[in-house]
Amino acid sequence: MALTGVQIYKFLPKTNCKECGFPTCLSFAMKLAQRSTELSACPYVSDEAKQNLEAASKPPIRLITVGTGKKKIEVGNEVVLFRHEKTFVHQTGIVYRIKDSDADPVAKAKEAASYTIERVGIDMSIDGIAVQNDSGDAAKFAKCAADIKAAVDVALILISSDTAALKAALEVIGDDKPLIYAATVDNAEAMIELAKEYSCPLAIYGNGLEEVAGLTEQATKAGLEDLVIDPATRGYCDSLTALTQLRRLAIKKSFSLLGYPVITFPGEGAESADDEAMLAGMHIAKYSSIIVLDNFLPAIVYPLLTTRLNIYTDPQKPIQMAAGVYPLGEPTPDSCLCVTTNFSLTYFSIAGELESSGFPSWLLVCDTEGLSVLTAWAAGKFEAERIAKAIKDFKVADSISHKKIILPGGVSILKGELEDELPDWEILIGPREAMAIGSYLKQNWS
Numbered sequence: 001m002a003l004t005g006v007q008i009y010k011f012l013p014k015t016n017c018k019e020c021g022f023p024t025c026l027s028f029a030m031k032l033a034q035r036s037t038e039l040s041a042c043p044y045v046s047d048e049a050k051q052n053l054e055a056a057s058k059p060p061i062r063l064i065t066v067g068t069g070k071k072k073i074e075v076g077n078e079v080v081l082f083r084h085e086k087t088f089v090h091q092t093g094i095v096y097r098i099k100d101s102d103a104d105p106v107a108k109a110k111e112a113a114s115y116t117i118e119r120v121g122i123d124m125s126i127d128g129i130a131v132q133n134d135s136g137d138a139a140k141f142a143k144c145a146a147d148i149k150a151a152v153d154v155a156l157i158l159i160s161s162d163t164a165a166l167k168a169a170l171e172v173i174g175d176d177k178p179l180i181y182a183a184t185v186d187n188a189e190a191m192i193e194l195a196k197e198y199s200c201p202l203a204i205y206g207n208g209l210e211e212v213a214g215l216t217e218q219a220t221k222a223g224l225e226d227l228v229i230d231p232a233t234r235g236y237c238d239s240l241t242a243l244t245q246l247r248r249l250a251i252k253k254s255f256s257l258l259g260y261p262v263i264t265f266p267g268e269g270a271e272s273a274d275d276e277a278m279l280a281g282m283h284i285a286k287y288s289s290i291i292v293l294d295n296f297l298p299a300i301v302y303p304l305l306t307t308r309l310n311i312y313t314d315p316q317k318p319i320q321m322a323a324g325v326y327p328l329g330e331p332t333p334d335s336c337l338c339v340t341t342n343f344s345l346t347y348f349s350i351a352g353e354l355e356s357s358g359f360p361s362w363l364l365v366c367d368t369e370g371l372s373v374l375t376a377w378a379a380g381k382f383e384a385e386r387i388a389k390a391i392k393d394f395k396v397a398d399s400i401s402h403k404k405i406i407l408p409g410g411v412s413i414l415k416g417e418l419e420d421e422l423p424d425w426e427i428l429i430g431p432r433e434a435m436a437i438g439s440y441l442k443q444n445w446s
């Protein structure tokens with residue numbers, strides 16, 4: 001049972017030292033009760049108090065790992081219902097389902113696992129392959145899983161209702177800690193034993209939340225904690241309702257039997273590949289931890305990967321570029337020098353336009369803590385002094401033979417101050433929008 005802020009406060013040192021980032025121990029306790037901070041933020045909590053506060057500081061949704069190494073999927077550990085309250089922690093794992101009866105399952109796995117797109121400097125791809133025992137043949141299923149494991153470096157999910165087939169597959173890929181799917185009321189005991197024997201996470205499939213809670217209770221009593229829930233709802237309305245209830249019960253009511261990541265199969269409730277994509281997008285937003293796709297098409301996966309990136313980017317920590325001087329299109333010392341901020345979207349907008357402008361360029365990126373040009377200027381983080389310092393720190397003079405710098409048009413107001421900071425430089429005012437930089441250079445840079 002979660003503790004209230006006042007109950008937590010009783011265990012804190014009550015010195016109001018502020019080292020946790022909050023003005024008083026009481027405000028820290030209130031935030032801890034809301035799970036908006038972590039107990040480790042206070043360095044002065046005694047071991048005894050830590051034990052008592054464990055329930056309050058424990059994530060309401062257990063962290064589960066599927067797979068091993070670099071390509072493992074980590075899901076759970078979420079502490080809020082809405083992203084704006086804090087952030088979502090572990091992004092939804094996107095997995096592609098392949099059946100052992102498919103023609104050339106290894107080729108399908110390779111095609112899906114090798115698909116990568118780059119956005120704002122981040123390479124994105126799917127996270128796993130689910131291998132389904134569609135043939136009913138245990139040996140064929142095990143071979144298919146082993147072949148896929150050998151061919152691709154992603155997390156695996158093994159899908160079968162036959163424990164003998166699962167055991168055969170686990171014998172060959174058990175060390176990879178695949179997710180076993182799934183324990184039901186009919187086979188729970190055997191599935192739980194299998195998951196324990198191979199130390200793998202287990203999916204729980206229950207018709208309704210009550211049945212799910214009964215199965216998770218059975219598993220935890222047997223000593224198995226690494227669980228993933230499938231509430232057996234498909235389609236838009238039912239799955240949204242079930243996933244929202246699960247998240248609410250885990251986070252708001254601290255109902256630990258439902259405090260596990262959730263797996264969904266949007267293709268099973270869809271009428272077409274497009275429909276599956278829309279359902280998958282909804283599940284990424286609310287609140288699926290792993291989605292298993294039946295259709296692998298770039299036109300489907302691309303928007304899902306970008307949706308996931310947008311939702312799981314911490315709104316308090318914008319995606320940033322490293323500050324520095326970036327060469328775009330093999331510039332020479334005579335090439336133009338533009339300046340911008342280190343907000344990734346800003347950088348990639350201007351960099352893309354410069355690269356396609358036909359003018360090889362230098363782009364000076366100032367550290368503005370990830371803020372865009374106007375926001376950074378308004379916050380006092382993109383000003384003349386900082387630009388002048390960046391020119392010096394990054395030894396811009398070593399790269400160029402002139403002393404001209406192009407300011408974003410939106411901050412032309414900085415021209416005078418920058419002339420004071422850089423008296424022997426010519427300060428040019430570029431366009432307000434990145435898309436106009438090409439025509440600006442045609443007219444103003446020879």
Ligand code: SF4
Pocket residue numbers: 012013014015016017018019020021022023024025028041042043044045
């Ligand atoms: Fe209180 Fe600990 Fe925060 Fe200091 S760091 S104000 S002792 S909760």
